[in-house]
Amino acid sequence: MSDTASPSAARTAVVAAAIDLFADQGFDQTSVEQIAKAAGVSRSTFFRQFGGKDDVVxxxxxxxxxxxxxxxxxxxxxxxxxxxxxxxxxxxxxxxxxxxxxxxxxxxxxxxxxxxxxxxxxxxxxxxxxxxxxxxxxxxxxxxxxxxxxxxxxxxxxxxxxxxxxxxxxxxxxxxxxxxxxxxxxxxxxxxADAGDDDVVVAVFPKRMPLAEVARRLGDQLA
Incomplete structure (x- = not known):
């Protein structure tokens, strides 16, 4: 794969190559240069896409x-x-x-x-x-x-x-x-759908009661 590949394809290839190398030879033992070479991109492209080895992961x-x-x-x-x-x-x-x-x-x-x-x-x-x-x-x-x-x-x-x-x-x-x-x-x-058979509250209030008072009373009961 060359540096002219699509950004998404390039990122996918680099990630796959890095994971393979980390699995085979260890994270600390793998260099950015090795990842870039395995993925077929330049070192500068790697750093432009990611920034570091941990960013690949x-x-x-x-x-x-x-x-x-x-x-x-x-x-x-x-x-x-x-x-x-x-x-x-x-x-x-x-x-x-x-x-x-x-x-x-x-x-x-x-x-x-x-x-x-x-x-x-x-x-x-x-x-x-x-x-x-x-x-x-x-x-x-x-x-x-x-x-x-x-x-x-x-x-x-x-x-x-x-x-x-x-x-x-x-x-x-x-x-x-x-x-x-x-x-x-x-x-x-x-x-x-969260209400079970024993989890339903029915309340009746006068139509003229202010909504704030309804909310207050409901809050007191539910608390």
Whole structure:
């Protein structure tokens, strides 16, 4: 592949070449020059596309975070479901090539600096969800925003680890079911799907009662 290849194709080739080299000879033992040569690009092209060896390992996350920002910037009828769908999109990306995802996971697990960056990267997803919910739902208690964001991120990581640590494919439906359950537990499932037989409150108020008083009384009862 030459430096004139399309940007996306060039990035994919460099990432694949880097993961192969890291797996074969170790992360610390692999140089940028070796990665560039294996991918068929110049050293300057490598640094223009990435910046360093660790950036290659996390290149997909940078693209995914950008894509999720664009997705969440669009109008969504249910912001809670939008956060869950964003999680599904990330999982689907890695599930599309589980062998590459598993090799990358093995490399990260073996290098302390990469493990630390992985923790930071996970937090970036959580923070993105948190900031989105606060903006999409004015007046939302920050604890609810960060709590739901942390829950979705934890559920996603749990299911993703099942994919990364095992030899079998884990279908996206596994994650969807887990996220549906998370929304029910949080009381934000679409169309009242979170309400069980013993979880329904019926209240009757005079039509003339101010809405603020209705909200106050409901709040007192639900609290």
């Amino acid at each position: 996390f290149a997909d996350h940078e693209l995914l975070l950008d894509q999720l920002r664009d997705y969440l910037a669009q109008p969504h009828e249910n912001p809670w479901a939008a956060v869950c769908e964003a999680s599904v999109r990330v999982f689907s990306h890695f599930a599309a090539d589980p062998d590459l995802a598993r090799r990358r996971y093995t490399i990260v697990r073996g290098v302390p600096a990469l493990r630390e960056r992985e923790i930071v990267t996970v937090f970036r997803y959580e923070r993105l969800f948190d900031e989105y919910l606060r903006g999409a739902l004015p007046g939302l208690d920050p604890i609810d925003a960060v709590g739901f964001s942390a829950l979705v991120t934890a559920v996603h990581n749990h299911v993703l680890r099942q994919l990364l640590r095992g030899p079998k494919r884990v279908p996206v439906s596994v994650l969807r079911r887990a996220l549906d359950d998370a929304m029910r537990r949080y009381g934000v499932a679409p169309d009242g």
